[in-house]
Amino acid sequence: MRTKLRQNTTGLLFLLPALTLFAVFVVYPIVYNIQASTLEWDGVNPGTFIGLDNYVRLFQDPTFLITLRNSAYWIPLTIVPQALIGLLLALALNRGIFASTFYRALFFIPAILSPVVVGIVWQRVMDPFNGVFASVGKATGLDWLGGSFLADPDTAIFAVIVVNIWMWTGFSMLFYLAGLQLIDTSVLEAARIDGANSFQTTWRITFPLLKSTHLSLLLLGIIGSLKTFELVYVLTQGGPAHASEMLPTYAFQQAFQLQSVGYASTISVVLIVIAVASSLSMVRVFGAGFISGDEK
Amino acid sequence: MNRRKTAAIAGVAALGLGLAACAGGGSTGSSGGDENTVTFRSWSPIEQTTQQMVDAFETANPGTTIEATIFNYPEYLVDLQTRASSNTFPDIVGLQPGALTQQYRSNLMPLQDCAASVWGEDWQSKFYPIGIEQARAGNPEGDENFYSLPILVQTVNLWANTELFDAAGATIPTTWDELKATVGQLSGGDYAPFMLPAKDGWLRNAVFLQIVNNVNPGLVYQAESGEDSWTNPDIVTALEYWGKLFTDGIAQEGAIGLDAYPSGANQFEAGNAAMIPLGAWWIQQSDPTKDQSEIPPLSQGMAGFEPFLFPTIPGGADESQFVGGIDVALGISKDAANPDLACKVLTDWIAGEGGQKLVDTMNDVPAVAGLEPSTFTSDKQEAIWNTFVNDWLPQVKYSRYFDDPKVDQAVADALAAVATGAQTPEEAAAAIQAVSDEVNG
Numbered sequence: 001m002r003t004k005l006r007q008n009t010t011g012l013l014f015l016l017p018a019l020t021l022f023a024v025f026v027v028y029p030i031v032y033n034i035q036a037s038t039l040e041w042d043g044v045n046p047g048t049f050i051g052l053d054n055y056v057r058l059f060q061d062p063t064f065l066i067t068l069r070n071s072a073y074w075i076p077l078t079i080v081p082q083a084l085i086g087l088l089l090a091l092a093l094n095r096g097i098f099a100s101t102f103y104r105a106l107f108f109i110p111a112i113l114s115p116v117v118v119g120i121v122w123q124r125v126m127d128p129f130n131g132v133f134a135s136v137g138k139a140t141g142l143d144w145l146g147g148s149f150l151a152d153p154d155t156a157i158f159a160v161i162v163v164n165i166w167m168w169t170g171f172s173m174l175f176y177l178a179g180l181q182l183i184d185t186s187v188l189e190a191a192r193i194d195g196a197n198s199f200q201t202t203w204r205i206t207f208p209l210l211k212s213t214h215l216s217l218l219l220l221g222i223i224g225s226l227k228t229f230e231l232v233y234v235l236t237q238g239g240p241a242h243a244s245e246m247l248p249t250y251a252f253q254q255a256f257q258l259q260s261v262g263y264a265s266t267i268s269v270v271l272i273v274i275a276v277a278s279s280l281s282m283v284r285v286f287g288a289g290f291i292s293g294d295e296k
Numbered sequence: 297m298n299r300r301k302t303a304a305i306a307g308v309a310a311l312g313l314g315l316a317a318c319a320g321g322g323s324t325g326s327s328g329g330d331e332n333t334v335t336f337r338s339w340s341p342i343e344q345t346t347q348q349m350v351d352a353f354e355t356a357n358p359g360t361t362i363e364a365t366i367f368n369y370p371e372y373l374v375d376l377q378t379r380a381s382s383n384t385f386p387d388i389v390g391l392q393p394g395a396l397t398q399q400y401r402s403n404l405m406p407l408q409d410c411a412a413s414v415w416g417e418d419w420q421s422k423f424y425p426i427g428i429e430q431a432r433a434g435n436p437e438g439d440e441n442f443y444s445l446p447i448l449v450q451t452v453n454l455w456a457n458t459e460l461f462d463a464a465g466a467t468i469p470t471t472w473d474e475l476k477a478t479v480g481q482l483s484g485g486d487y488a489p490f491m492l493p494a495k496d497g498w499l500r501n502a503v504f505l506q507i508v509n510n511v512n513p514g515l516v517y518q519a520e521s522g523e524d525s526w527t528n529p530d531i532v533t534a535l536e537y538w539g540k541l542f543t544d545g546i547a548q549e550g551a552i553g554l555d556a557y558p559s560g561a562n563q564f565e566a567g568n569a570a571m572i573p574l575g576a577w578w579i580q581q582s583d584p585t586k587d588q589s590e591i592p593p594l595s596q597g598m599a600g601f602e603p604f605l606f607p608t609i610p611g612g613a614d615e616s617q618f619v620g621g622i623d624v625a626l627g628i629s630k631d632a633a634n635p636d637l638a639c640k641v642l643t644d645w646i647a648g649e650g651g652q653k654l655v656d657t658m659n660d661v662p663a664v665a666g667l668e669p670s671t672f673t674s675d676k677q678e679a680i681w682n683t684f685v686n687d688w689l690p691q692v693k694y695s696r697y698f699d700d701p702k703v704d705q706a707v708a709d710a711l712a713a714v715a716t717g718a719q720t721p722e723e724a725a726a727a728i729q730a731v732s733d734e735v736n737g
Binding site for chain 2: 032033035036039041042043044045046047048049120123124126127128129130146148149150151152153156236237239240241242243252253255256257258259261262265
């Protein structure tokens, strides 16, 4: 009994630094946010307890509903194309084509650029007055290229999504390249000897063996989508008329521009609930070891 | 769920609650620190100018130190709120009149005694009237304290590229019909006749306030305070004219997606637009303290630019109205380690040697009358400066701000909705009225 206790104490002591950091940087902000979400509070002066009123107001707020709709667009429309294009690029570069190291770096560069810089550059690229797309459109007769993609409420969110795909596809490519390096080449060799062509080898052997990479990208994609801020803020500021608003941009506006920290905390709590529910659902469906590739 | 799991969850919850140091508590505010050091945080003046002001003060007051940090405006809002909540409020802070000053009022000391001690009992007469009026905007009834004092003021207005105007034989428009005709005259080139960078809510509101005050001067502020309605036909008319900027082809294609800074301003300075709505601060492009060879040709001595007021609206006021107010105000923490030193810095920067450094860069128009740049780089620049300080600023009656941030946002949203066709002017006016009702109780 005493030996077991000593063993447990030693284990707990090893865990203590991590637990302390977890408590201070994860548990504390969450609890603080939950408490703040029950207040009418400007973040500076004393707040007033209003119970669940902020939650009632939130679910009647049309802008909040737009943010949920935009998240529903954003998650599949960024994750799937990024993964698909990233996989194709990784497959091409994994075959040792000429200057593959150069292309690998080239495709990854957007992922390490500041989203602010990317936003400013793409705003100029898509400026329908004298942007790059508009100029190309005029020169080629493809007039639709000069459309007001960022200024039209019907297209603004999709324009931002396209920029996000451009920015993060290199990141997916790098993940897939790492995954491809881990595949045992003898398996692919055996498939070829059995008569499988390139497409069959890729579709039936490589793709399934990259399962843990697909799932990691899916989880990172969902969480990344939910906390998207900089790109939207710089490209559209959530506009026009909130058409491209996301949960974090709306929370920022409420907290720091409209002085409603209590309401912004309510948005943040909902954001946490969605993120945790998504992550737990994935663990439930695919098993706790899905990222490492271990079985359930 | 077994007992061990229950205990673990309860433990985490208890830990969290224990750690949660009460959201919603008021800040007690404590600047603390060294008595010979003053901390200053703001989004304006720009960093290089602030450094010149700091150097001027420290040279004149040996042994004192000013620790200044300048942010972008959104970052500054986050920083200020965080510092107010963590008792690390700076000694001197940059503020905007109205909502921002009122949010931090409990952290700020009244400044009228400081002002009177340096400038005498009639200190208010040094300032432009609009600056004094706006400095107390939003104070509770009966509270006549000044929690901030203006350092820079401005008008919001239009600017013309005179080279493009001259080349097209066009003249500055003074009425709406002339504006439409001028845009037609300037069309067809490789520049925008009227560049409207309407992505920014502040710019949409500034343009709208010029239009609505030209339709019915002062009405919009009565609507804001609840004395009149946002659905008043004159406000709806103003919203219609705002919409016409987009539907009548006055603004460039995609205007609602273009930001003022950096995109709109860069394009205007590069000669890609004949007109743009900005404000008096545009004169800073011709900063006399800069290496003039680094300044774009149009901006050198304001060679290619000229300010003018938003044209009159049919059926509205006979003359264009002056809209503007405080650009930046300064406040002092009520817990400043050395309030006297903070007062000395603040008054120096507003009207002393520090203020002179600020004015020398033409960052904007000084809040006090009588301060002039040490040098002008052209007669045209001097003439424009004199127009602002002698002719326009003394006449500014109407604020470029709304007092409540929720109303400000509601107007910005409504203008975006009208611009994109998502709402009619009547629907937009009703949407603002709904928010106004909520704010005014």
